[in-house]
Amino acid sequence: MGNNEKLRLGYIHRFILPSDEMRTRRAQRQKGERNKFTTFLSLHGTGGNEEDLIPLAQQLDQKAAILSPRGKVLEAGVAPRFFRRLAEGVFDVEDLKYRTNELADFVKDASNAYDFDVHNVIAVGYSNGANIGASMLLLRPEILSGAILFRAMVPLIPEILPDLTNKHIFMSSGLYDPIVPKQEAERLFGLFKKAGAKVSLNWQNSGHELTMKEVQKAEEWLHSDIVKP
Ligand code: MLT
Numbered sequence: 001m002g003n004n005e006k007l008r009l010g011y012i013h014r015f016i017l018p019s020d021e022m023r024t025r026r027a028q029r030q031k032g033e034r035n036k037f038t039t040f041l042s043l044h045g046t047g048g049n050e051e052d053l054i055p056l057a058q059q060l061d062q063k064a065a066i067l068s069p070r071g072k073v074l075e076a077g078v079a080p081r082f083f084r085r086l087a088e089g090v091f092d093v094e095d096l097k098y099r100t101n102e103l104a105d106f107v108k109d110a111s112n113a114y115d116f117d118v119h120n121v122i123a124v125g126y127s128n129g130a131n132i133g134a135s136m137l138l139l140r141p142e143i144l145s146g147a148i149l150f151r152a153m154v155p156l157i158p159e160i161l162p163d164l165t166n167k168h169i170f171m172s173s174g175l176y177d178p179i180v181p182k183q184e185a186e187r188l189f190g191l192f193k194k195a196g197a198k199v200s201l202n203w204q205n206s207g208h209e210l211t212m213k214e215v216q217k218a219e220e221w222l223h224s225d226i227v228k229p
Helices: 003-008 019-031 054-060 093-114 128-139 182-194 212-226
Strands: 013-016 039-043 065-069 073-075 079-081 085-087 121-126 146-150 168-174 198-204
Touching (some): 054 121, 065 093, 168 212, 198 212
Parallel strands (some): 039 121, 146 168
Antiparallel strands (some): 013 065
16 A cells, blocks of 8 residues: 555554465455454554554464554654543543544544454554553444553543443553552453453553563463454
8 A cells, every 4th residue: 555545544554464364365355255364453652653562463463464553642742642631641531532433433444445354353552552442442342342451541431331242351450550540440440341341450560661471461361262263
């Protein structure tokens, strides 16, 4: 896809197909089969970009495709984010709703442009990216079949709790996180549970920073629960 076409999708982004998928794609097309691979929606943290979580997503599952947008909101003119905040942990909820819908529509458009299955998308988000991933589950659940959320907090309380019965969610939170207090992560876990999701909350002996151990745990969870070989 050329740069102009990419820009028309509305976000600076990367899309990466798994290498074996590239080989089989043409053959599959000829047989009229649908693509069967999972696509990770990779969502970076504040001040990051579309490159940040690609190695992590590749570690989680080499057979998955990766759609990785860059957040459009620039904090202080320099730090990309997925939605505006008024202060640390205090969100501009109207902007969050708008940006959540905008991102959900981008995933839908990208699934047509890149020909991946919009019913097999798993968000992989860290911090601000995890928060918009959680918001998407609450406001536009049809876009995600699951999510891996590192250091997420309650992004908003939806007017109507969605039915998340078939959604698989892995949350990983830091016991000593100065940005996301323990009760915040527990509150989000409770919200997902109440909505019927298959959710697990995994505590790390860490702060806001990611650790290798939890990435491995997420990988195990994914392969035992979600991705069928
Ligand atoms: C947020 O703004 O989404 C959270 O405070 C996490 C962060 O990005 O620092």
